[in-house]
Amino acid sequence: MEKQVADGLRKAFQSGKSRPLQYRKQQLRALHRLITERQADIDQALKQDLNRNTYNNSLFELIGIENDIKLAESDMADWAAPQPVKKNLNSALDDVYIKPEPLGVVLIIGTWNYPWAMILQPLVGAIAAGNAAVLKPSELSEHSARLMKELLPLYLDKEMYQVVTGGVPETQELLKQRFDHIFYTGSSTVGKLVMEAAAHHLTPVTLELGGKSPCYIDKNCDIAVACRRITWGKFTNCGQTCIAPDYILCEPSIQDRIVEEIQNTLQEFYQKDPKSSPDYCRIINTRHFDRVLALMNECTIALGGESDRSQCYIAPTVLRDVLPHFKIMQEEIFGPLLPIVTVNDLSEAINFINTREKPLALYVFSSDKTVIKHMLTETTSGGVTVNDVLMHYTVDTLPFGGVGNSGMGRYHGRHTFDQLSHHRACLIKSFAMESLNDARYPPLTEARLRKAKYFLQHRLCSCSGVCVWAVIATILAIGLLVGLIVVLI
Numbered sequence: 001m002e003k004q005v006a007d008g009l010r011k012a013f014q015s016g017k018s019r020p021l022q023y024r025k026q027q028l029r030a031l032h033r034l035i036t037e038r039q040a041d042i043d044q045a046l047k048q049d050l051n052r053n054t055y056n057n058s059l060f061e062l063i064g065i066e067n068d069i070k071l072a073e074s075d076m077a078d079w080a081a082p083q084p085v086k087k088n089l090n091s092a093l094d095d096v097y098i099k100p101e102p103l104g105v106v107l108i109i110g111t112w113n114y115p116w117a118m119i120l121q122p123l124v125g126a127i128a129a130g131n132a133a134v135l136k137p138s139e140l141s142e143h144s145a146r147l148m149k150e151l152l153p154l155y156l157d158k159e160m161y162q163v164v165t166g167g168v169p170e171t172q173e174l175l176k177q178r179f180d181h182i183f184y185t186g187s188s189t190v191g192k193l194v195m196e197a198a199a200h201h202l203t204p205v206t207l208e209l210g211g212k213s214p215c216y217i218d219k220n221c222d223i224a225v226a227c228r229r230i231t232w233g234k235f236t237n238c239g240q241t242c243i244a245p246d247y248i249l250c251e252p253s254i255q256d257r258i259v260e261e262i263q264n265t266l267q268e269f270y271q272k273d274p275k276s277s278p279d280y281c282r283i284i285n286t287r288h289f290d291r292v293l294a295l296m297n298e299c300t301i302a303l304g305g306e307s308d309r310s311q312c313y314i315a316p317t318v319l320r321d322v323l324p325h326f327k328i329m330q331e332e333i334f335g336p337l338l339p340i341v342t343v344n345d346l347s348e349a350i351n352f353i354n355t356r357e358k359p360l361a362l363y364v365f366s367s368d369k370t371v372i373k374h375m376l377t378e379t380t381s382g383g384v385t386v387n388d389v390l391m392h393y394t395v396d397t398l399p400f401g402g403v404g405n406s407g408m409g410r411y412h413g414r415h416t417f418d419q420l421s422h423h424r425a426c427l428i429k430s431f432a433m434e435s436l437n438d439a440r441y442p443p444l445t446e447a448r449l450r451k452a453k454y455f456l457q458h459r460l461c462s463c464s465g466v467c468v469w470a471v472i473a474t475i476l477a478i479g480l481l482v483g484l485i486v487v488l489i
Helices: 002-014 021-037 039-050 054-080 117-128 142-155 168-175 188-199 223-239 252-270 286-294 346-354 369-378 414-419 434-440 446-457 465-488
Strands: 095-102 105-109 132-136 161-163 181-185 205-208 214-217 247-250 300-303 317-320 337-342 361-365 383-386 421-428
Touching: 002 105, 002 132, 002 161, 002 168, 021 039, 021 054, 021 117, 021 142, 039 054, 039 142, 054 117, 054 223, 054 414, 105 117, 105 168, 117 132, 117 181, 117 414, 132 168, 142 161, 168 188, 181 188, 188 205, 214 223, 214 346, 223 252, 223 337, 223 361, 247 252, 247 346, 252 300, 252 317, 252 337, 346 369, 361 369, 369 383, 414 421, 434 446
Parallel strands: 105 132, 105 181, 132 161, 181 205, 214 247, 214 361, 247 337, 317 337, 361 383
Antiparallel strands: 095 421, 300 317
8 A cells, every 4th residue: 555655656756747836836725725724624633632722723833834835835936946056167157056856755754743734844845846745644643644634635636645644554664665755753762763764765864853952041031931931832732842841950049939930820821720721732642641640750749740641631740859860851751741950050051951862952041141152052952042932943944953863854944845855966068168178188297287276276256247258268368378388388
């Protein structure tokens, strides 16, 4: 089944139907119709999967997809156009440029926490770049996966874009097939398996993974505002966000104040009982519920801690005085638990971050520019936001992706197009002025080497037509001069 899907898409791609930009725009408009015309169905599926309401669906998934579609449709011609590059004297008379080309058939493997955005945003880039695509939604968000398989053929070209559903066996079978790029969003553990499978065909991969994204709160900042923003970013989607603040680093003197401000914000956001709040989601299933709950075993609960397995509900929870060796600090939490780890100063916080895997995101809250500068220059992460959380993800001109254990590759806006394109190096030369090529032909002499060195090492500016003719005249003059020197020697 999976082989037939991949082979069918490759045949459709090789027909060249996705080469015209107009075709790609038609498919993008159809995708836009899907998310607007069928939003009620999407909302219902997400309610069943994650207990997420329509406002949160729009804010965290659908608006981003819509923005990517509009951007790709408006800027695609510029992205796909040949890109001139600087030339040296040797190539001054040639056409030299980079031509973005479709890769072929792309496999997009999504995750369950944002089951529409994590599939359709990469798909926007795949369509804009002219690729065919197989979409593999997560089986854990089963209602969204089933709906996606039902809806996509009603809107997009079935010969070019197909959805494959199922669990681990279906994914493993897909990974045995030859693709031209694999785009995976999920855990680092599975990411390694995807990369291993891709290696059999030398298939390039984009791995959007996760990890423990630290959040440093400096004592010199507006702690109330900081905690309000952190509370929003951490407990949105019940903490099931790859760039959610995983833990807080702060000095002991402000820990109590942080707990107090988070408590005030939780009351504002979810009232007295988050369980009955329409804005508070649920853990995806009982397996993840049990995993998240077990992480609290060694910890001191400062806020929350309530749970209901029958509803996969875990209350927004803050844990104080967490020590580095606790189990909760050994893996990505991916749930509504927020540990606070105390450090003595900025230097200790930076060392704490740098002795662990490189995170997907890093958050710094401070009013001191020196603190911010030290944190930015002495750490590394996939992305960073200062005095807020998550918001770098919303800027489509910024590349989104990890580094090291948190992933490789990037996407969003043009970055997705570039990631899913082959950037072909092109040089077109005429048959004229063959004498200028003598320096590279045998028999090689010292004089010819000097000529070749001169032509290869001198770069040209971006030339106008007038400048090009000036260059031509210069080249001819240099050629005559070098030829005269050769004769004299």
